[in-house]
Amino acid sequence: MVKTNPGRFFEDYSVGQVLPHAVPRTVTEGERGLYHALYPARHALYSSDEFARACGLQESPIDDLAAFHVVFGKTVPDISLNAVANLGYAEGRWLLPVYASDTLRSVSEVIGVKQNSNGKTGVVWVRTRGLNQLDEVVMEYVRWVMVRKANPDAPAPETVVPELKKVLEPSDLAIPEGLDFSNYDFGLAGEPHRWGDYEIGETIDHVDGVTVEEAEHMLATRLWQNTAKVHFDLTFRPDGRLIYGGHVISMARTLSFNGLANAQMIVGLNGGAHANPCFAGDTIKAWSEVLDKAETGVPGVGAIRLRLVATKGGEPFALKNEDGRYQPNVLLDLDYWALMPI
Amino acid sequence: MVKTNPGRFFEDYSVGQVLPHAVPRTVTEGERGLYHALYPARHALYSSDEFARACGLQESPIDDLAAFHVVFGKTVPDISLNAVANLGYAEGRWLLPVYASDTLRSVSEVIGVKQNSNGKTGVVWVRTRGLNQLDEVVMEYVRWVMVRKANPDAPAPETVVPELKKVLEPSDLAIPEGLDFSNYDFGLAGEPHRWGDYEIGETIDHVDGVTVEEAEHMLATRLWQNTAKVHFDLTFRPDGRLIYGGHVISMARTLSFNGLANAQMIVGLNGGAHANPCFAGDTIKAWSEVLDKAETGVPGVGAIRLRLVATKGGEPFALKNEDGRYQPNVLLDLDYWALMPI
């Protein structure tokens, strides 16, 4: 009997299946330090316990995207080991801050399947939840992937395509208990721009760039216990190890500090596309566009909806060609909600 | 007077010598996080405090091999600074789990010396013990190295070759106090295969591979405070920095998760050979062979003796040529005991 994990194929998924993922992970100050070594992370709420306490939290949480990566990484052996493509994200919500010493695990539920017309692949939708040691859901998101069939003759399942929100409503966003920006220190945070200073449609070039290295993206991807071999094994990908899309997300988000230093907490992920692959040697830059703004009902706290685009080369603010396809230098097009002091 | 450490030469060793090594080290969550960034470590007992508690431990220990590297690294300035070759290991035993905030130091005793017939080098055997802040021995092992003589005219010492066990008996293995696999969660651990599912003689190809980078092996080797210049200084090794053998051990062991996810704790090291050197750019893969199985007397806990082979290129399961020499693509041949849920 083969002891290694062959991964799941399209015919192995059915709507309603619940997949509890291995391996639980206690996140510590080690992960916190590494996140700041791997990315130019400077958002004050995630850098200083004192700053976080002044905002009503118990201490500085683990970066929201680090929590996402930990939850996501666990799903790889069950969801995307035989995936052909990572097609999209929706309805991502951060429900509780994650602190050092919390232990996270992940569970996914299959919410949609649709065989492709070629009969060789299909699309699988899963809703993944990350839970802490108290079985509280700390975050959840939907993603869909294209997966190969092992047996091309396996019958097509009944098509189920879930209805997903294009954009989370402001009322869908979870504001951490106790969060309070009424004494927010803009000087310590690094920029004077408050929620009221941003206009819908405004674009921001984040200026800074980072040329990425093999060692760095592998350190990051391993830290999240993401085992997909495309990221690690040059004999499997002789043209270059593919950089984990989440590495690009974290790099772009942290680069966006320069211009969005006060977009402190990520609370919603509306959607995202990994437009083109990223390889070591690429120089990642980022720009943002303000898509929407909303009040939250919490004193001092506003929500801002941002498009975050990561690029390699090219000018900022260009996104798609006339035919609607992403330009070849665009790496990422992400749509998220963040919390800002009003 | 020269203030720098010239290292010891063959004539500086005599049987019975006790060498307390510098520098003590407090291991923390920083090391724990780094171990998971440097290696694809996924064994649940070392990833989750909750999982470790469910197995009867106080929390998730530092990885057994990280403890070994810390203990080993301290011996380098006294044992292997002038070593020509690292010849072997024997009688390695992990006696106590190491937890974050423990402080480790190392002491070696010279247990054998044998001058080579060329008169220029000799073999030195040492038994090294790692101790914690309570002066408890957390691990011990024997290794032997070939060391240069500083003065070729120094007289040959009386030959003493220690008697070493080829293989530790199951009764030699220390089972951590309180360890209990009776409620072991195979789902969270990542694989369903229990001790009873493995057969002596069975071989497992661990499938995954990692192409190693200079920055990664140097980060690891420094973290263990191993100062051997062959690993760091390209002007000293113009043909390529030699990767610390322990980096290959940890890489192979963590790759072996895929097929041996439940071989949780390493408790015995029977022997090991660094068959060929490893350099940045090599892609490390691993395969294992079940050499033996034994009961431990502890409810739910079985011992499994494994051969762990690391390779760069080539097919799995090939080890030696007809002349008994290791094939050129074999990096490591390790023989160890691990604990598994029965």
Add this chain to the structure above:
Amino acid sequence: MVKTNPGRFFEDYSVGQVLPHAVPRTVTEGERGLYHALYPARHALYSSDEFARACGLQESPIDDLAAFHVVFGKTVPDISLNAVANLGYAEGRWLLPVYASDTLRSVSEVIGVKQNSNGKTGVVWVRTRGLNQLDEVVMEYVRWVMVRKANPDAPAPETVVPELKKVLEPSDLAIPEGLDFSNYDFGLAGEPHRWGDYEIGETIDHVDGVTVEEAEHMLATRLWQNTAKVHFDLTFRPDGRLIYGGHVISMARTLSFNGLANAQMIVGLNGGAHANPCFAGDTIKAWSEVLDKAETGVPGVGAIRLRLVATKGGEPFALKNEDGRYQPNVLLDLDYWALMPI
């Protein structure tokens, strides 16, 4: 309105200005572990909580240079984003050990300005202080940089050149409360040489070398939240990313363990020059010269003033050409005070 930070130009500084820097940072065991992975750090006081306690401290502090880097990194967006050159350091004093869980922030005061005769640039002197969560000053130093003018027609300010000590007096040095080397364990520390064994004028070749990698210096520089793009963006520096000068300082200081293992604590920075740029692929080595010695009044604790020189290639102990300029292989010339057991 542009939201990103354009940095300050020469005409934006005036004597007496106080610049509180963003972003505060809680340093943890994550930073501690990373420091030991990034540099061959072996000084026992910073490696072992037990050793630190035996010397009268509460536990092992964060390395003195790590504290410096954290304080320094915060000043980059306000002081050196538009700097042409980092000209010098003076009057650096470490006033309190920094421990894991301390939160640091930085404040600079402008203490001098002098426009250059070309009218396009000027020199700015700042005294920077690092403060902890109790608003205690943990360290301070003066540095001066050459900064561009944004508007060449801006009027020259009145020239103010601060009077700075060439060398700190022994009485300027702060000895941590409780520090006591009377039971100092030279065996655990790694070398037998005490303060009394070093002579003024003595030089030490530290022998070991490290060939530096892109991933490593970027991990380090990001960890200190130093955002200067010259270190990260190869499209901005097509001839090679410039390695942060502090990376060279830490590498040289930790290499100096071999010969100066007992120069435990850095308490004073008299001056320093980054003589030539360092790039990935360079092999850093180091040598030291004993410049002075002094008693401290604290039992068992002596002060030693050291020149620390980092090189890439070339022979040790060569520093300047006959014309007084640094030889091209010299990277760093640092002048500091450290504490040693008498």
